Amino acid sequence: MKFGRIITLSVITTLAISGQSLAANKLIQNKGSDTLVNVAQAWAEEYPNVNPDVTVAVSGGGSGTGIAAMINGTVDIANASRQMKKKELKSAKDSGQNPVEHVVGYDALAVFIHENNPANEFSFNQLGKIFGRGGDATKWSDLGLTVPGCDSDKIVVVSRQNNSGTYAYFKKAVLKSAARAGIISKGSFRQGTLDMHGSKDVVDLVEKTPCAIGYSGLAYATDHLKLACISKEDGASCVSPSVATASDRSYPIARPLFMYTNGEPQGAIKEYMDWILSEAGQCILVNKGYAPVRDVNCP
Amino acid sequence: MASTGIIENQFLETELNVSAKRTETLFKILFMFMAGLLILPVLIILTTLVVKGSSMISFEFLFGNPTNGMTEGGIFPALLGTVWLVGVALVISVPVGVAAAVYLSEYAPDNWFTRAINLAIINLAGVPSIVHALFGVGAFVIFFGFGTSILAASMTLAVMTLPVVIVATRESLQAVPHAFREACWNMGATRWQTIRRVVLPNSVSGILTGVILEVSRTTGETAPIMFTGAAFFIPVLPESVFDQTMALSLHLFVVSTQVPHVPEALPYGVALVLISMVLLMNSASIALRMHLRGKKKW
Numbered sequence: 001m002k003f004g005r006i007i008t009l010s011v012i013t014t015l016a017i018s019g020q021s022l023a024a025n026k027l028i029q030n031k032g033s034d035t036l037v038n039v040a041q042a043w044a045e046e047y048p049n050v051n052p053d054v055t056v057a058v059s060g061g062g063s064g065t066g067i068a069a070m071i072n073g074t075v076d077i078a079n080a081s082r083q084m085k086k087k088e089l090k091s092a093k094d095s096g097q098n099p100v101e102h103v104v105g106y107d108a109l110a111v112f113i114h115e116n117n118p119a120n121e122f123s124f125n126q127l128g129k130i131f132g133r134g135g136d137a138t139k140w141s142d143l144g145l146t147v148p149g150c151d152s153d154k155i156v157v158v159s160r161q162n163n164s165g166t167y168a169y170f171k172k173a174v175l176k177s178a179a180r181a182g183i184i185s186k187g188s189f190r191q192g193t194l195d196m197h198g199s200k201d202v203v204d205l206v207e208k209t210p211c212a213i214g215y216s217g218l219a220y221a222t223d224h225l226k227l228a229c230i231s232k233e234d235g236a237s238c239v240s241p242s243v244a245t246a247s248d249r250s251y252p253i254a255r256p257l258f259m260y261t262n263g264e265p266q267g268a269i270k271e272y273m274d275w276i277l278s279e280a281g282q283c284i285l286v287n288k289g290y291a292p293v294r295d296v297n298c299p
Numbered sequence: 300m301a302s303t304g305i306i307e308n309q310f311l312e313t314e315l316n317v318s319a320k321r322t323e324t325l326f327k328i329l330f331m332f333m334a335g336l337l338i339l340p341v342l343i344i345l346t347t348l349v350v351k352g353s354s355m356i357s358f359e360f361l362f363g364n365p366t367n368g369m370t371e372g373g374i375f376p377a378l379l380g381t382v383w384l385v386g387v388a389l390v391i392s393v394p395v396g397v398a399a400a401v402y403l404s405e406y407a408p409d410n411w412f413t414r415a416i417n418l419a420i421i422n423l424a425g426v427p428s429i430v431h432a433l434f435g436v437g438a439f440v441i442f443f444g445f446g447t448s449i450l451a452a453s454m455t456l457a458v459m460t461l462p463v464v465i466v467a468t469r470e471s472l473q474a475v476p477h478a479f480r481e482a483c484w485n486m487g488a489t490r491w492q493t494i495r496r497v498v499l500p501n502s503v504s505g506i507l508t509g510v511i512l513e514v515s516r517t518t519g520e521t522a523p524i525m526f527t528g529a530a531f532f533i534p535v536l537p538e539s540v541f542d543q544t545m546a547l548s549l550h551l552f553v554v555s556t557q558v559p560h561v562p563e564a565l566p567y568g569v570a571l572v573l574i575s576m577v578l579l580m581n582s583a584s585i586a587l588r589m590h591l592r593g594k595k596k597w
Binding site (some may be wrong): 013029034037038041042045047048055056057058059061065072074197198199200201221222252262288 | 556
């Protein structure tokens with residue numbers, strides 16, 4: 001009888017579990033951008049202290065992952081470090097979703113080099129030569145630099161995987177600008193870049209590689225890296241990335257960070273979005289190294 | 300005198316004997332060295348984890364919530380999540396796997412249908428885990444509408460590990476001597492009576508091996524749960540199979556590659572807990588298996 005009993009028992013248990021109503025707590029699904037994921041996590045960690053009835057589940061994967069989930073209708077809030085493309089908006093509409101955009105903060109996109117690299121500043125055109133397809137800077141000596149510890153002199157170009165919002169924004173802001181200036185023919189990345197799967201991977205690699213140059217959100221910067229000062233035009237004075245320079249938009253590669261909801265947010269999702277944009281929510285964002293959407297006085 | 304000399308010489312080693320012996324020793328040492336190399340990665344991994352991660356292990360680490368952007372605090376939600384995922388996967392795959400193996404071993408005639416099933420099992424075992432993950436998203440998350448949940452993730456894990464359970468069970472069923480079955484049938488017992496009273500009790504230790512292998516594999520899998528049920532961060536513990544959860548394997552990936560400013564020891568601590576869980580479960584199952592095998596009657 002033993003086996004029969006075990007089978008009956010497991011069937012009953014399964015039925016009992018599935019019969020149980022979904023947890024009384026409201027669950028908000030939040031997925032997307034690896035740039036935003038750590039702020040999203042910090043918000044989700046703090047929110048139970050504000051509203052104990054709401055739970056926020058956070059997943060990363062990249063802006064593309066979040067937007068795809070929004071199109072599929074499997075998330076409540078999609079995080080993105082770039083805007084949704086027209087094509088994506090259309091496929092969202094086609095599958096009955098109505099993504100509404102919210103700017104929740106700004107991020108300075110920092111250009112990282114090894115701490116022993118003597119370079120201090122780069123212009124958009126120089127970055128175009130380094131990162132762009134057809135750019136003529138493949139060695140540090142092409143830029144008139146000798147980098148200690150980089151015996152091969154070859155520039156190791158560190159980039160991101162192509163569904164990353166950081167990748168898309170760097171391409172749009174820097175490479176397209178260099179292409180317009182005629183430095184490179186098309187505003188696309190060169191072949192043979194090392195495409196890392198997360199912002200932290202970029203930082204870790206550049207920290208250990210004297211020949212390397214990479215880019216990521218400022219929030220991922222560490223003390224063992226050099227953050228380049230960036231100028232839009234050759235010869236113009238450069239601006240260093242910081243929360244302050246991203247807030248006042250003087251840093252040239254600062255980008256808005258987005259959260260998308262399906263339709264105008266309502267109920268628990270609206271309360272959560274309002275809290276994110278409130279002083280308390282924005283101060284968490286500032287603490288993580290991002291720039292707020294409005295003036296805040298954080299402790 | 301000369302004749303004895305000839306006889307003695309017959310037992311002396313020739314040049315050929317000596318060189319063959321030397322080659323023999325050489326290959327023996329070479330093979331032994333290769334076999335010994337297998338221990339090396341295990342030792343290196345375990346030592347590194349213990350040296351770098353053991354400072355993290357404390358009551359607060361095991362039973363606390365992650366705090367301060369997951370750079371401090373504990374891993375309890377991930378630990379519990381992994382127990383949920385593995386447990387539910389076992390509840391699904393063991394009955395299905397054992398039943399399938401019983402059919403294949405005890406009932407199935409050798410025809411095209413049985414051969415097709417066997418082929419499917421072999422192919423299922425060869426499917427990469429990331430493909431299982433995408434199948435899980437399409438089938439369980441979206442089509443069956445379970446959403447990203449423990450249920451969807453565990454079902455994905457169960458599908459992935461079914462071949463292991465089936466193959467191990469079938470082999471241990473077939474290891475039960477055929478004479479046992481014949482004796483039973485001759486007493487007028489039906490097939491099912493024979494299976495329940497004779498075949499299954501005598502093959503439990505082998506079935507457990509399959510389960511052990513499944514548990515070890517599911518505990519460490521990351522790809523199949525990443526899209527189907529495991530979250531980067533979730534501040535509450537799962538309460539039912541429809542909840543999402545954190546999981547140790549994904550947490551290890553997250554703290555080592557996604558979260559900035561994590562103390563160096565933290566990922567090693569998580570890895571140490573993960574590997575200890577697998578080793579602990581394996582040893583418990585092996586002990587149980589040895590106990591059961593001691594009761595074997597042949």
